[in-house]
Amino acid sequence: xxxxxxxxxxxxxxxxxxxxxxxxxxxxxxxxxxxxxxxxxxxxxxxxxxxxxxxxxxxxxxxxxxxxxxxxxxxxxxxxxxxxxxxxxxxxxxxxxxxxxxxxxxxxxxxxxxxxxxxxxxxxxxxxxxxxxxxxxxxxxxxxxxxxxxxxxxxxxxxxxxxxxxxxxxxxxxxxxxxxxxxxxxxxxxxxxxxxxxxxxxxxxxxxxxxxxx
Numbered sequence: 001x002x003x004x005x006x007x008x009x010x011x012x013x014x015x016x017x018x019x020x021x022x023x024x025x026x027x028x029x030x031x032x033x034x035x036x037x038x039x040x041x042x043x044x045x046x047x048x049x050x051x052x053x054x055x056x057x058x059x060x061x062x063x064x065x066x067x068x069x070x071x072x073x074x075x076x077x078x079x080x081x082x083x084x085x086x087x088x089x090x091x092x093x094x095x096x097x098x099x100x101x102x103x104x105x106x107x108x109x110x111x112x113x114x115x116x117x118x119x120x121x122x123x124x125x126x127x128x129x130x131x132x133x134x135x136x137x138x139x140x141x142x143x144x145x146x147x148x149x150x151x152x153x154x155x156x157x158x159x160x161x162x163x164x165x166x167x168x169x170x171x172x173x174x175x176x177x178x179x180x181x182x183x184x185x186x187x188x189x190x191x192x193x194x195x196x197x198x199x200x201x202x203x204x205x206x207x208x209x210x211x212x213x214x
Contacts, residue, residue, distance in 0.1 A: 011068060015140065018061040018086065019133050022093050025054045026129035029096045029194070033122045036103050037115050048104055051097045058093045062086045081208040088201040089136060092129060095197050099190045108183050111174060117167040121160055121191050128156035128195035135205055139212075146209045150202045157195040164192035 032047035065086060069079050110118065135149035171184045 011065060014061055014065045014068070015086075018058060018065065019089070019137060021054050021058045021061065022089055023130060023133045025051050025058070025093045025096050026126050028054070029100055030122050030126040032100050033191070034119060037110060037118060045104065048097075048100050051093075051100060055093050055097045058090050062090050081211065085136060085139065085201070085205060085208065088204060089132070092132070092194070092197045092201065096129075096194060099194060102187070102190065106183065108187055109180065110184065111176065113174065114167065114170060114184070117163060117170060118188070118191070120163045121167055121188065124156050124160035124163055125191055125194035125198075128153050128160060128198040131156060132198040132201055135202060139205060139209060143209060143212055146205065150206055153198050153202045157199040160192045160195040164188055
């Protein structure tokens with residue numbers, strides 16, 4: 001890939017691999033939620049373990065890139081922005097892992113009536129992360145395309161909030177114990193928040209993009 005910023009082939013390759021790991025984690029998150037809702041417990045745990053491995057890979061890649069940029073003093077005028085983008089994007093993987101891990105710890109009982117809205121919320125949040133990856137790639141490859149992908153992240157974040165509100169309303173309309181309602185609301189909110197984390201990265205990415213265009 002031809003990065004807009006002047007880096008070495010090593011950095012180009014490492015950044016690409018890092019973004020692949022984040023993208024894979026988002027897709028595994030969506031599949032993991034689907035597995036959980038359909039009662040595929042063993043498969044769900046496999047997805048979670050893969051995300052755990054990806055979290056470590058993302059951390060290792062980020063640290064390797066940061067060390068290389070500092071040691072080789074590459075792109076000093078943009079280095080801080082690049083490091084912040086990587087750190088913020090890495091946090092998305094951390095939150096994906098934490099959200100799915102809580103399912104494994106608490107094993108909430110989710111009524112089947114909620115499955116459709118639960119999946120819709122999950123897919124919207126996952127789509128926000130996928131568009132974030134496109135936005136970050138574009139920051140390095142094609143600066144003019146960044147805002148297009150950022151717009152899509154914002155769209156899916158709003159969609160996740162909209163569907164998530166429906167999900168929470170349906171949770172509290174069910175004839176189930178209040179403690180279970182509260183637990184399910186907590187999980188629903190954390191599913192939504194994956195898209196919030198993607199949006200937060202884009203908020204900063206848009207500023208870095210403006211700086212690069214000046």
